[in-house]
Amino acid sequence: MASVKSIMNCIGVSTSGNVSVLQGLFGFIRARVPTDPDTSVTAQVSLLQKIRGVQGDHIHLNVIQVGFDMVTDLDDAREKLDYANYRTHNIYRQVSLGVGRVEHYEILSTDAGGADDLGSEGEADELSDDWSVNNDGIDVFVVRNISDSDFVGISPVGGDCDKPAKDDGLIGGEIGRAYEAFSRTFAHEVGHFLDLSHNHGDNCPSSTAGQNNLMAQTRCAISTRTSVLLTGNQGSDMRDHCSVRGGC
Numbered sequence: 442m443a444s445v446k447s448i449m450n451c452i453g454v455s456t457s458g459n460v461s462v463l464q465g466l467f468g469f470i471r472a473r474v475p476t477d478p479d480t481s482v483t484a485q486v487s488l489l490q491k492i493r494g495v496q497g498d499h500i501h502l503n504v505i506q507v508g509f510d511m512v513t514d515l516d517d518a519r520e521k522l523d524y525a526n527y528r529t530h531n532i533y534r535q536v537s538l539g540v541g542r543v544e545h546y547e548i549l550s551t552d553a554g555g556a557d558d559l560g561s562e563g564e565a566d567e568l569s570d571d572w573s574v575n576n577d578g579i580d581v582f583v584v585r586n587i588s589d590s591d592f593v594g595i596s597p598v599g600g601d602c603d604k605p606a607k608d609d610g611l612i613g614g615e616i617g618r619a620y621e622a623f624s625r626t627f628a629h630e631v632g633h634f635l636d637l638s639h640n641h642g643d644n645c646p647s648s649t650a651g652q653n654n655l656m657a658q659t660r661c662a663i664s665t666r667t668s669v670l671l672t673g674n675q676g677s678d679m680r681d682h683c684s685v686r687g688g689c
Contacts, residue, residue: 443689448492451689452501452541453576466491468502468526468543471516475523478620479666484527494530494539496688498680500635501542501578502526507568508550508557508585509616518616522583525613525627532628532655532669536676538635541686546574550585557585559612565595569610576604579634579684581613581627593618593659594626600634602683621665628669629655635679 445466446456454465464472467486477484504522512518522545530540550557556568565587574580579600587593597609611634614626632655640646640654645661652661653668656675662668671679679685 443492443496445488445492448495448689452495452499454542462488467530468504468540468545469523470504470519470545471523473523475520475527478524484524486527486530490534491530491539494534495541497537497539498685498688499539499541500533500631500684501576501686502529502540502544502631503574503576503578503580504543504545504613505572505574505580505582506545506547506616507553507582509547511550511557511585512616521616521620521623524620525624528624528669529628529631532671533679536671536673536679538676538679538685542578544574544576544578548572559584559587559589559615561589562592562595565592565612566609569612570607573604573607573610577684577686579611579631581611581631583613583627584615586617587612587615593622594630596630596633598633598638599636599682600684619665622659625655625662625665625669626659629659632656632671632675632679635682635684637675637678 449456461472463469474484526543559565594612594614596611601607601609613630614623637656640656646652652663653670655669655671
């Protein structure tokens with residue numbers, strides 16, 4: 442098995458000085474495994490699974506907090522980010538897509554120009570147009586609040602990989618939602634960016650399998666916890682996206 446250091450170097454994580462594996466390799470901002478909201482379950486991570494994930498096709502994520510300086514319980518908000526990261530690893534693993542480097546950035550409310558509370562899809566688009574991280578990761582903006590009831594997250598289907606000239610972006614959700622709902626939306630919207638459409642039209646899927654798919658809208662999902670399945674064809678579409686990196 443490849444060394445942890447070589448894997449971290451491969452995905453672009455610095456290994457100089459004291460390095461936390463949970464923070465540097467897994468991308469947990471709090472440097473610890475998040476608590477599962479189901480108290481009967483203990484969340485666990487596997488170093489072997491993580492390494493195998495980046496030895497195959499994988500994506501990098503830039504998680505951008507918008508207006509978190511106005512959040513009352515910052516530690517809880519950041520644990521939700523870690524839980525979304527944890528679930529996205531697990532959800533995408535089922536179709537052989539790993540999550541590599543996960544970096545965290547912050548836009549203060551004073552710099553966000555009101556975009557920490559999104560009032561329309563147009564404002565969401567402006568946020569993702571105005572800000573970007575200059576690397577090969579997918580920019581996932583997580584905002585303090587979304588006051589427009591028409592959406593809980595938003596992303597183009599087949600997002601743009603040309604960072605300097607990008608004209609679309611990804612809003613992974615609002616941090617005030619419950620753990621399961623927020624984390625499913627986070628993985629769902631990244632799925633859109635990776636070229637997945639909703640698995641239904643205006644009406645919800647009629648089959649249980651369809652309702653349990655990650656790409657069913659929240660209103661159609663049987664459960665925000667368990668409706669996270671992906672098909673082999675969806676996995677193939679995701680792995681063909683321009684943001685997917687080859688194995689280390």
